[in-house]
Amino acid sequence: MRRASLLLSLVLFASCASPKGATLPAAERRLVDSPGPTLEIVTWDPAKATGHPVLRQKARPAAGLAKADLAKLDRLLRATLEKSGGVGLAAPQVGLPLRVFLVQLQDGAKTVITCVDPVIEVRSEATVDGYEGCLSIPGVGGKVRRHESLQVRCLSIEGRVKIYETSGFEARIFQHEYDHLEGRLYTDVLDGELMPIEEMRRRRAAEDGRAAEDGRAAEDGRAAEDSRAAEDSRAAEDGRAAEDSRAAEAEAEKK
Numbered sequence: 001m002r003r004a005s006l007l008l009s010l011v012l013f014a015s016c017a018s019p020k021g022a023t024l025p026a027a028e029r030r031l032v033d034s035p036g037p038t039l040e041i042v043t044w045d046p047a048k049a050t051g052h053p054v055l056r057q058k059a060r061p062a063a064g065l066a067k068a069d070l071a072k073l074d075r076l077l078r079a080t081l082e083k084s085g086g087v088g089l090a091a092p093q094v095g096l097p098l099r100v101f102l103v104q105l106q107d108g109a110k111t112v113i114t115c116v117d118p119v120i121e122v123r124s125e126a127t128v129d130g131y132e133g134c135l136s137i138p139g140v141g142g143k144v145r146r147h148e149s150l151q152v153r154c155l156s157i158e159g160r161v162k163i164y165e166t167s168g169f170e171a172r173i174f175q176h177e178y179d180h181l182e183g184r185l186y187t188d189v190l191d192g193e194l195m196p197i198e199e200m201r202r203r204r205a206a207e208d209g210r211a212a213e214d215g216r217a218a219e220d221g222r223a224a225e226d227s228r229a230a231e232d233s234r235a236a237e238d239g240r241a242a243e244d245s246r247a248a249e250a251e252a253e254k255k
């Protein structure tokens with residue numbers, strides 16, 4: 001405990017003592033200064049337990065970085081997330097061991113927010129099952145039990161403190177992305193088996209169908225909740241939207 005607070009003081013001192021921000025190691029500097037609009041998403045193969053080592057590493061705080069570097073990183077992450085069509089992306093997924101992630105809020109506008117050095121301050125006791133996939137583990141998916149709601153504190157890119165009260169699918173995204181900062185992947189906390197993405201979709205569709213039937217049968221507020229849950233689990237996958245849009249394009253090409 002004492003050591004942790006000493007370490008924290010040192011980190012704070014280091015960030016205060018260096019107005020230009022921490023110097024990045026050469027490999028990270030190359031990524032942050034990438035001339036391209038997006039970065040490559042690095043992957044992990046859970047079956048072989050091999051892949052990019054940064055995905056298995058605890059990321060370090062990012063608030064001490066130079067403002068310009070944080071802004072560049074934010075631009076790159078946003079462009080990479082947009083290209084992938086996902087709903088969340090963490091810096092380790094582009095090979096940067098920094099505590100930064102993006103979450104697409106499930107508001108009407110689908111606002112993408114950037115969380116620097118997030119802390120999950122409150123986790124609900126209630127948990128909920130849902131299917132997840134990950135841009136860094138292509139081709140598979142599985143069911144994961146997550147806290148139903150959370151309170152997350154983090155910093156914006158400008159360094160302002162932000163508090164997010166989140167629940168449902170959005171809370172699932174926060175937890176999935178937070179795990180990336182801890183070097184943890186959803187396959188580590190799977191509730192059941194990992195399956196090919198097509199199989200996951202088949203099961204999800206079957207479960208969605210059941211939820212929809214429940215919804216029709218119910219006459220109280222539960223119907224609405226069930227159908228929201230069904231929608232949430234359909235979307236509960238980082239890369240799903242991208243694949244859907246590819247599928248839609250393929251469909252369009254056929255026509």
Ligand SMILES: [Zn+2]
Binds near residue numbers: 133135136180238
């Ligand atoms: Zn992921």
